[in-house]
Amino acid sequence: MINKKSKQVQNVADLGFPIDLEKALTLQPDLIITGNTDEKQYAALSKIAPTIVFDTFAPLNERLLHLGEIVNKKKAAENWLAQYKIKEIEPSQLPDYAGNRIFMLIPTASDSKRTLERMLNSSLWRSLPAVRQGQVYFVEADRWNWNDAMTRQKLLTALPKLLGASS
Structure with a gap:
């Protein structure tokens, strides 16, 4: 669903489900973050770029902090969560x-x-x-x-x- 929300997200692509390996290859990514735990998919993706399996079922705060760590934006993730909690x-x-x-x-x-x-x-x-x-x-x-x-x-x-x- 990233493409439908992509005005705020840059340099990110939705590879679909099941993952479109050809599309991933043509994008020449620096990093692939996937929620798919299939070992064959992981092996194929990791040949294209460094690949991280991400727990999409973890609570929002855990997922966002983990993503912040992955992309070196932990402080931004913490700030977003703090603002979200204020508005809850x-x-x-x-x-x-x-x-x-x-x-x-x-x-x-x-x-x-x-x-x-x-x-x-x-x-x-x-x-x-x-x-x-x-x-x-x-x-x-x-x-x-x-x-x-x-x-x-x-x-x-x-x-x-x-x-x-x-x-």
């Missing part, structure tokens, strides 16, 4: 952000679904005017949330606007 909405702040309509991401992970269920059954959630008026809209997280730093940044900007809150 706490459950107690939900009434401040919830407008007359709510768009809710439906998670795919089972532990996240349980957390969502607990929230949906909470008195705080049920007290929200949009909930009482049936103005809650659920959208699939896998369509809205690619679980990367740029998508998270966009969500932190877009969701308050969608919900009618000022940031």
Whole structure:
């Protein structure tokens, strides 16, 4: 998905899935970062350029710090995470952000679904005017949330606007 977000990312290419080895070769990369743990793919990629296998399932802060270390931008990663944490909405702040309509991401992970269920059954959630008026809209997280730093940044900007809150 990098190509769709590439205005902020330069000299990065999405090699697709499965990885397009010919495209990787034509790009003449200095470094390949992949989430693919297939040994044959790794062997083929490492013949093209130094290759690092990256845990795409690690929590965002771990992934971002690891990427920062890889590309010698650890301080930038730490700064981004600090700004992200400042903007994160706490459950107690939900009434401040919830407008007359709510768009809710439906998670795919089972532990996240349980957390969502607990929230949906909470008195705080049920007290929200949009909930009482049936103005809650659920959208699939896998369509809205690619679980990367740029998508998270966009969500932190877009969701308050969608919900009618000022940031």
